[in-house]
Amino acid sequence: MIYFDSAASYPLLPEVLDELLRCFTEHPANPSSAHLAGEAAAMKVEYARELIADAIGALPSEIVFTSGATESNNLALKSHFYESANKDKRHLVISSIEHKCIHSISDYLRRIADVKVSLVHPNASGIITPEALEKVLENNTSLVSIMHLNNELGTANPIEAIGSLCFERGIKLHTDAAQSFLKLPIDVDDMNLDYLSLSAHKIGGPKGIGAIYIRDRRSRDIEPLIHGAGQEEGLRGGTLATPLIASFGKAVEYFPTAYQKLQTLQLKERLLGKLKALSVAFQLNGESIDSLVSITLPNTDVPRLLRETAQQYTLATGSACSSKEIEASHVLMAIGVQRNMAERTLRISFHHTLTPSDVDHLAESMALFTRQ
Numbered sequence: 001m002i003y004f005d006s007a008a009s010y011p012l013l014p015e016v017l018d019e020l021l022r023c024f025t026e027h028p029a030n031p032s033s034a035h036l037a038g039e040a041a042a043m044k045v046e047y048a049r050e051l052i053a054d055a056i057g058a059l060p061s062e063i064v065f066t067s068g069a070t071e072s073n074n075l076a077l078k079s080h081f082y083e084s085a086n087k088d089k090r091h092l093v094i095s096s097i098e099h100k101c102i103h104s105i106s107d108y109l110r111r112i113a114d115v116k117v118s119l120v121h122p123n124a125s126g127i128i129t130p131e132a133l134e135k136v137l138e139n140n141t142s143l144v145s146i147m148h149l150n151n152e153l154g155t156a157n158p159i160e161a162i163g164s165l166c167f168e169r170g171i172k173l174h175t176d177a178a179q180s181f182l183k184l185p186i187d188v189d190d191m192n193l194d195y196l197s198l199s200a201h202k203i204g205g206p207k208g209i210g211a212i213y214i215r216d217r218r219s220r221d222i223e224p225l226i227h228g229a230g231q232e233e234g235l236r237g238g239t240l241a242t243p244l245i246a247s248f249g250k251a252v253e254y255f256p257t258a259y260q261k262l263q264t265l266q267l268k269e270r271l272l273g274k275l276k277a278l279s280v281a282f283q284l285n286g287e288s289i290d291s292l293v294s295i296t297l298p299n300t301d302v303p304r305l306l307r308e309t310a311q312q313y314t315l316a317t318g319s320a321c322s323s324k325e326i327e328a329s330h331v332l333m334a335i336g337v338q339r340n341m342a343e344r345t346l347r348i349s350f351h352h353t354l355t356p357s358d359v360d361h362l363a364e365s366m367a368l369f370t371r372q
Contacts, residue, residue: 097153193213222235282297298341309365317347
């Protein structure tokens, strides 16, 4: 089966797997233990923390390990409004094309914490502009959450410009960077970011481990989501998963090389060129990065394509968290894609172990189910 769903989860890098297995066998100790084996495990954890911090221009003390970007998003948004400093500023702004977990957290805050939530909508290209954001800001807005790279469209939001706007207004900014980490440049200072969410499995790391950046974490009165025995300086209870964390660090080391190879292959351009040569009509949804394309096929029987090639290709019709639901993607609807066309839309995402021949086969399969 040919895997075209790296945006949902990037294939595990071999160096990551080696590190994962090595840590399971060589570092069985609890990294919080005071003995030498515990200290050795703790060193693996702290090295990974430094790698992640360096990759985004942060301090290691500002990085907290979580189970993934969903937990990081929860910690960022909930802890912000639990903080006493924000008790009188109860307005949150998110975009209408955020990952579904951000919408779920916002619904929770609206119901439980008396937080007003406003939506900012994208332009037709799937971009959240600073001008659109400014129109929904209020005097009591205390937090804005705009993702860096959309998980369905592959479009990048101008976080640096959005960060400047928020900084000028004294508003804190959170971005979900699960899809953009190590694919696009990130500097938390240049972008004026206060919170940033990451997930290892989007960059060839293992599932079940992520991180959150929190600006000036040690001077903040932050309420944890998971209370425990003081791990992560009290911000995230539970024994640290040394093998997962260490292999997250290994992904940070090796993913840039893998992604550079992917870019050299120019697989997205090859797919689009092949479709044109085969006279398969298509529409691109947004200007996406090299590893992802959202493509609407108006003359193609996409449901049949998916059914009859299920043993050949791994394809997604929307984000991974909603691909099994019988409803149009909220992201596609937000940029004006009609429901009948949303049903004929695929999110195709690439990785560095694919070949040009793999892409050609996919295009030829699409042509078989296309009305000429």
